[in-house]
Amino acid sequence: xxxxxxxxxxxxxxxxxxxxxxxxxxxxxxxxxxxxxxxxxxxxxxxxxxxxxxxxxxxxxxxxxxxxxxxxxxxxxxxxxxxxxxxxxxxxxxxxxxxxxxxxxxxxxxxx
Amino acid sequence: xxxxxxxxxxxxxxxxxxxxxxxxxxxxxxxxxxxxxxxxxxxxxxxxxxxxxxxxxxxxxxxxxxxxxxxxxxxxxxxxxxxxxxxxxxxxxxxxxxxxxxxxxxxxxxxxxx
Numbered sequence: 498x499x500x501x502x503x504x505x506x507x508x509x510x511x512x513x514x515x516x517x518x519x520x521x522x523x524x525x526x527x528x529x530x531x532x533x534x535x536x537x538x539x540x541x542x543x544x545x546x547x548x549x550x551x552x553x554x555x556x557x558x559x560x561x562x563x564x565x566x567x568x569x570x571x572x573x574x575x576x577x578x579x580x581x582x583x584x585x586x587x588x589x590x591x592x593x594x595x596x597x598x599x600x601x602x603x604x605x606x607x608x609x
Numbered sequence: 610x611x612x613x614x615x616x617x618x619x620x621x622x623x624x625x626x627x628x629x630x631x632x633x634x635x636x637x638x639x640x641x642x643x644x645x646x647x648x649x650x651x652x653x654x655x656x657x658x659x660x661x662x663x664x665x666x667x668x669x670x671x672x673x674x675x676x677x678x679x680x681x682x683x684x685x686x687x688x689x690x691x692x693x694x695x696x697x698x699x700x701x702x703x704x705x706x707x708x709x710x711x712x713x714x715x716x717x718x719x720x721x722x723x
Contacts, residue, residue, distance in 0.1 A: 537715055539716045540713040597658055599712060602651075602652050
């Protein structure tokens with residue numbers, strides 16, 4: 498695999514609490530992405546980054562924020578978790594334009 | 610905004626049957642096209658990709674896909690499936706003008722019965 502680690506792998510939290518998911522890569526790739534996977538919706542892009550401190554919104558960014566202070570780490574924060582954010586979250590990395598994505602193993606988040 | 614449509618949500622077939630999964634996208638510009646596969650309990654892996662050149666692309670595990678620009682389609686095929694092909698398959702499109710955002714279809718769950 499492409500040296501991507503997501504943490505935690507599983508998390509259960511309560512509505513209204515903040516949650517931070519971490520994606521760590523060892524490949525020094527420029528592009529990093531956060532997707533959520535839900536039945537019938539495939540993968541939907543939440544936020545992505547094209548370099549340190551350079552981030553942009555995806556199609557489902559409401560309720561999420563991200564930070565990338567180092568090349569290797571891309572953090573996804575749910576500012577105040579809601580039940581609709583129960584999902585599997587995948588981080589992905591890409592070395593350059595016109596390259597494939599490499600995916601992490603996912604984080605199963607349940608918001609009760 | 611571009612969209613990616615996968616027509617079948619679930620497909621059930623027997624071993625040795627042929628498989629074809631449809632994928633259509635809405636964007637009319639230059640695109641990069643991908644098929645990813647997710648085996649049960651695993652993360653997504655690339656099956657094949659098309660950037661340019663021969664519109665018939667061969668991928669891993671006997672899969673191929675054909676890009677038909679006039680139909681905005683990139684259908685995935687395999688002539689003879691195996692039980693191990695049971696997985697969820699995702700089509701994805703990257704508009705080159707949109708930079709590095711990849712849009713996925715809703716996925717097709719394929720169950721191959723032994």
